[in-house]
Amino acid sequence: NTGSGATPCADSTSPVYVFNNxxxxxDHQVNNGVFTVASGKVAAYNNTIIGFSSANNGGYAWDCCxxxxxxxxxxxxxxxxxxxxxxxxxxxxxPIDYNVYANASGAGSLRWSCNxxxxxxxxxxxxxxxxxxxxxxxxxxxxxxxxxxxSGSPALNAGANLxxxxx
Numbered sequence: 218n219t220g221s222g223a224t225p226c227a228d229s230t231s232p233v234y235v236f237n238n239x240x241x242x243x244d245h246q247v248n249n250g251v252f253t254v255a256s257g258k259v260a261a262y263n264n265t266i267i268g269f270s271s272a273n274n275g276g277y278a279w280d281c282c283x284x285x286x287x288x289x290x291x292x293x294x295x296x297x298x299x300x301x302x303x304x305x306x307x308x309x310x311x312p313i314d315y316n317v318y319a320n321a322s323g324a325g326s327l328r329w330s331c332n333x334x335x336x337x338x339x340x341x342x343x344x345x346x347x348x349x350x351x352x353x354x355x356x357x358x359x360x361x362x363x364x365x366x367x368s369g370s371p372a373l374n375a376g377a378n379l380x381x382x383x384x
Contacts, residue, residue: 268299279303
């Protein structure tokens with residue numbers, strides 16, 4: 218929880234790791250993100266988020282870090298079939314890289330927000346967030362109902378090798 222008198226799950230210096238998850242809601246009531254993390258220094262790796270719909274009421278994928286000091290990472294994630302992919306501050310995530318953003322076809326929708334700059338163009342998001350390496354957009358992530366990439370999926374072999382993070 219956040220706000221006056223609330224006890225957060227972690228203080229602003231505590232590492233919080235979100236990895237190897239599949240989020241796939243059964244309806245469009247995902248107003249605060251399929252994944253929401255509001256405390257600690259968040260690092261999100263290898264997650265797959267499949268929204269209910271890419272229409273304007275489809276919610277968004279990632280809600281992060283109100284009151285967060287950040288310095289985590291957002292890498293190797295697949296975000297698909299959502300109205301909004303999410304919002305980031307580069308003070309919260311560094312790096313934001315090697316992600317796949319797919320199936321965002323809701324008309325006139327915000328797709329990304331970075332450092333307070335909202336945009337529906339991937340180039341503007343990359344510029345605002347410094348996401349310059351392996352992230353890309355695709356018309357479809359080609360995932361099955363469990364979130365696993367199928368043959369021909371753009372998510373296959375798209376991520377960075379994160380072995381160096383293990384200790």
